[in-house]
Amino acid sequence: MQKVSVICVGKLKEKFYAEAAAEYAKRLQRHCRLDIIELPESRLSDSPSPAELQKALACEAAAIREKLPKGGAVIALCIEGKTCSSEELSRRMADFAVAGKTQLTFLIGGSVGLDEELKRQADWRLSMSPMTFPHHMARIMLLEQIYRAYQIEQGTKYHK
Numbered sequence: 001m002q003k004v005s006v007i008c009v010g011k012l013k014e015k016f017y018a019e020a021a022a023e024y025a026k027r028l029q030r031h032c033r034l035d036i037i038e039l040p041e042s043r044l045s046d047s048p049s050p051a052e053l054q055k056a057l058a059c060e061a062a063a064i065r066e067k068l069p070k071g072g073a074v075i076a077l078c079i080e081g082k083t084c085s086s087e088e089l090s091r092r093m094a095d096f097a098v099a100g101k102t103q104l105t106f107l108i109g110g111s112v113g114l115d116e117e118l119k120r121q122a123d124w125r126l127s128m129s130p131m132t133f134p135h136h137m138a139r140i141m142l143l144e145q146i147y148r149a150y151q152i153e154q155g156t157k158y159h160k
Contacts, residue, residue, distance in 0.1 A: 002032045002093070003103045004146060007067055008139055009060050009110035010041040017136045024143035031150035036139075039063045041110040053112055061115035064107060072096075072103025073123040077138060078114055081125030090149035092124070106146075108138055 012018045021036070028034045040063070042056035068074065073096045084092070096104060107114060107122065111134075119125055128141055151158035 005105040057115040073101040076122035081127035090152040
């Protein structure tokens, strides 16, 4: 069984986000061993300087690195990443498993994104869309797409 970790900067505060994440986590139990790791988001002033932003991103990146599972593939969610279809995500996840990378780790940054060095070190940079979404919503969308990817691989009617 594939292991999937989702490392997220920031906590789900709104009840509806938490309920949606819990629903997909429950559905995914049949397909993978899911681990969702929430890390604190750095506090920033209302108008942070570029130096403050860089310091916050570096701090968050250090916390992410401490939680990265050993081995496997790291997929960084970032707007400049590559977009793909649900079918392609399913294929890529299966290809990682065939290549011996049974641990998949998805990274979701906080409201100011992910550290550049962390993104460069990732095995794949994935973009959900060229549009900007709240990072809390990105988590729900990612969990749904991971679930959909497993459904596609199994040929179920969930994905039409």
